[in-house]
Every structure is written in structure tokens, then in C-alpha cells.
Amino acid sequence: MTTVYEGKRRGLSRRDVLRRGGKVGIGAMLVISGSAVISPQFAWGLETSGLAPEAVATLIQMARDIYPHDHIEDRFYAIAVKSYDERAGKEAAFKEMIEAGVADLDRRAGAGGYRGLGWEDERVDILRQVETTSFFQTVRGGLVTGLYNQKELWPLFGYEGESYSKGGYINRGFDDIEWL
């Protein structure tokens, strides 16, 4: 995925971002700069095209709230929602549904919007309210493959993937369990 770019040096600082005219979200780890969503902490950015970067940032947060894995960086969630941004650029009806869905989340959250809610539980409460909408189901359904089918993410769950080229597991621990 080429659209998620790594920053030139690790740890693009909050000040660097502000200097580039970015807005730092309240308590959030993602910032918006021009048409990009940037993670200063982990030094990557996502250039948006079909959706406003704010909407994409909300989708990234929503993706994490749906499938929260504390050991998985936002970058993987960003890659997972990137396809929604692309599809929104091509399909007006889809774009409309996503934008309306995001606006609805913000409206339900009140003043600071969805990303402004500090606790996951507060955001999840809102997601439970919209769980049966096609917006929620589309976002969640797409994540099942959009997130979990990223090969780079598998080792972080201890899944080793393809094994034929390594000769299977016959000499690589198929029966190495020791604690039983």
C-alpha cells in the first residue's frame, strides 16, 4: 500500500506538524494536515482523496474501536480504511453514506465530536447505537479482510502464514508444545 507513507525520520514531532499548519486533535494521536491524516508519534501519513481527512481520521478511530488491538499501530487501521476513501472517490452514493455515517457519530458524541470522546467505552456506546445501520455494517464487514488479511500484521498475532516454501512445519515445531 503506497498511500501510507512513512515520515522522513521517525517521530515527526508535534511541533513539526503544527509548523506545517496541522490541527492537533483533542487528546488524539492523529492530526490533520491539508488532505492528509498524520501520525506524528509513528511517523506515517495517509493522503486522502475521496473523503475529507477528518472523516478518514474518524474512520481510523472507529476501526480501532470496532476491532481494538492495543499492540497494533494505527497504521494498520489506516491501511484498512484506505479502501473506503478510494471507493468514496468513485461512488457518490457510497461517499454520501460514509459522510452521513461519520456526521452521525459526531452528532451523537456532542461538542468535541466522536474523536473527542476520551474513553473507548464512550465511543463504543455510540457504535452500539448505530450497530444495525448499513454504515456500521459496511465499515465493520470490510475490516474483516481489510484489517486481518494484512500479511504484515500476522506475525504480531503469532500467525506465521505461508509455510510451503519453508518445508512445512515438519522440522519447525509442529509438535513442540512443552507445557502439557
Added chain:
Amino acid sequence: MAAPYDLNDDGVVVIIGSGAGGGTLGNELAQKGVDVVILEAGARIEYEDFINDEWESFGQLAWGDKRTTSGDWRVARDFPNLPAWIVKAVGGTTTHWAGASLRFQEHEFRTLSHYGKVDGANLLDWPLTLAELEPYYAKAEDKMGVTRTNGIAGLPGNNNFKVLKAGADKLGYKECHTGNMAINSDFRDDRMACQQTGFCFQGCKWGAKWSTLYTEIPKGEATGKLEVRPQSMALKIEHDASGKVTGVLYADKDGNRHLQKARLVCVACNSIESPRLLLNSASAMFPDGLANSSGQVGRNYMRHTTGSVYAVFDKPVHMYRGTTMAGIIRDEARHDPSRGFVGGYELETLSLGLPFMAAFLDPGGWGRSFTSALDNYASMAGLWIVGEDMPQEQNRITLHAEMKDEHGLPIPDVHFDDHPNDAAMRNHAYAQGRALYEAVGAIRTFPTPPYPSTHNLGTNRMSEKASDGVVNKHGQTHDIKNLFVSDGSQFTTGGAENPTLTIVSLAIRQADYIAQEMATGAI
């Protein structure tokens, strides 16, 4: 060399489908000198080209043509257009299958007499006994190289099996081992031994697991009596004024239609497409579809009572390493109504990779309860429940009223409601699976709902009487002498066992019968 037959050659036996049933039957007939054409809807993909990646492999091999679902089963809600997980390729679902190869128990051929009437169930005795099928089971086990038969050693136990075995011992189960698997534990039949790759469901790239793709089919082709025509989708079976079938209309990969003439036609498309083809072949003479005077074509759809139990431990398991299903407990397979249901079930090891686990652990599930399970993926063990489900008349394949496929033919709808017996059995098995893993220290367990059906059975069932079913004890349709059914849709009832060994045994037996009837000129 593979023999190409002429479209107008009306001396050939045409088999539709090249999976467990069709691929085996084709080879058996070719070995006897019968001329055979197999029409196969899918492409020919050799085992070197299989992919060790769950979704990519699914895209490469699985049957993706649109189907619809109805009924109270959860699959209809979670996977409304994917009722079944089966394959469209030369070799059929024997490319994806796991290799568990079990014989039916004696009483499972006569459930109506043995269990008695069960409300809402359409139970019937098979017109066949275990004793009659035993010699064919023996041939099938030898052909497929089933472990723990014919002096073939069992497979070594992987991590997932070791957890299962430890739990089985704690619960006092007596019959637990690494299974009767159609997977080479040693070099045999020109195929190498299992390398514990762990991608049995994605097609075995070593050829260690039996599949008609690289056993039956090339062996049949080597006789010069078998032609396999890939990317040839059968659309309609034609018949003459006397009611005998005369050929099969099919579409090639470009959608062009051809008519292959035939002396005899055998339908082996798996239990959704087989009845669909018979129904789509309706004519003025047979307005309800071919071989359907009983009205049973498409009915009594069975899928086994299934479900999985996954469990997480505080230490690593790496269940995905090694043979996917080489582990079984057979103690619950008996018929023992004191458990609150008739029939029995097997418990077998099962593992999914991370991508499929995310899709199938709790379809639609989200939030921390779901994701914390996946966080422990490396410390997970898993088993699959496979038990006898009740045939029910309203569980059936029908033709969709509006939706059509690319050839303009109605797509199939798959209707399934759980019978109370199925639900009671599943709940019992969930509790046993959970107890088993807790006995060895599981921290959490997950009763996982059934996946899209991998075992599809019963929709052209065998019966003694023509009014009760579609085919006789040889798979020959009651209505049309030169029309046969050669796949799992023949099953009168499903048994607790994975079905393929029985499908293959029936195909070998059917080949004997067809060759004999052709020789005497009866058909």
C-alpha cells in the same frame, strides 16, 4: 493419454463433476474399459499452483457463483450468499478437504428402525447395509491410503492434537488418536508424506493428501479411456421420447453451448448443484424436473450438525502448525438417547489461520470480547464438531424465482432450519468441548457457530421405494434407467462421520454395477 471424444459419440458415459464421487467413478469405469467424458465446471489447477493463503486460495478454488439462503440457520444471516464452502475446480472439493476418512457405523444405515420415528424428521433406512458396503470401504481405504487401515501408520500428533488428547484423557475418553486420514504418513502411491504444512484446506502443495485431481483423474486418463473437460458447466440433461437421457448440454469457458451425447449420464455436482441440474432439466415429459416423480429432488438437505470450540491458554499452542484435522475423539459417536438426542457426533481437531479465524470465530462479532480472543491466537487450540443431523423435507434446494446465473438459469436457494435434535446435539458437544479444554487449563472457550456447509448431503436420496426417494441402492434413479447420481446427494441419512470415504465407496460400487449392466445390455 487422455482420449478426446466426439460430441456426437453416443457411446460414452458422461459424468458431471470431477470431485470425490465423479472423479472416482470416472477412473473406475475407465479402468474397466468404459469410455468416459467428465464435464467439470471449474478449471484445472495442478497442486503445485495451490496457494498457502486462506483468502487467495478461496478465490482460486471455491465455488463463488451466487446462491441465496433462507431458514433459521445462522449462515443465512452471516453469509447470505455463501451457504456452502465447496470447490469449483477439477478435483472438486477433494482439493480443499481435510482428509478425515471414517466408515459409517452399522446402525447409521438404518436410522428409522434404530432410532424410531423422530417428530419433524424424514428419517428412512438406507436400502443398503454396512455389510454390503464393507468390501467397498476396504477398496476405498486402500485407494485413498487411509491411515490406520491397510497397515498404514497414523500421522504424528501436532500441537493441536496434543492439547485435544490431554483433555480427552482428563475426561476419560477412550478412543482418541490422530485419525483415519487420507493423508500419506509415509511415501505411498507415488505421493510423498505429509510435511505438516498446515494448509490442508487450501489444497496440499505436496500432494500428500488424496485428491481426485492428482490420483484418480490422471490414472483414468492413463488408460486412454477418460477425457476430463474443464470449464464445462452442465446446463441441462436431455432425454428422448422414451424418457431415456441422451446427452448433456453444457457451456464452455466462453459461454458457447455444446451438446455432448451420452449412453448414460452420472450426476456428481455435490448436493446443491446436482438437484439444481435435475430441476433445471425439467421438460414437457418431466415438468417437475428429471427423476423427480417422488418430489424428493432437492429435499432432505443435510449439512451435519457442526460447530467448533476454540480455547485460549496462558501458554503457546500454535495450532495452525501441521495437519489441520489429524485428531479425533470417537466416544460420542454412539447412539445414546440418554444424552437428550438421537445419533452421535465426532470431535476432530481443527485450526484456522488468522484471516479465517477473524471471519468465522463469531461472524458479525466486534469489540474487546472478540478481539481479545484473537489477541491470544498463538495460544489457541480448536476442535470441530461433526454429528448426524436430521433429514427434513423442508430443508431443501429450490430454484430461485427471479435470480438467474450468467447462463440465464435460475440460481439455487438453500433453505435450512435446525431440527431440535440438531440443536440439542450441538449444545451437548459445545459443553463437552469446553469441559475438555478447561480440564487442561483453558482460560476462555468460544462456542463457534457452524461455518458455511462443507458437508452437503441428501438432496437426491437413496430409497428402497421409488415414492420415498430419488435413487436406488446403486445410485440409479428410480425413474430413468440410464441416469445416475454419484455424489453425496445420494445419502439417505448423514451419519456422524465425515462423508467422503462413503461417497468414494459408493462410487466404486456404482462403477461395478454400471459396467455389469452395460455389459449385459440392460442400459
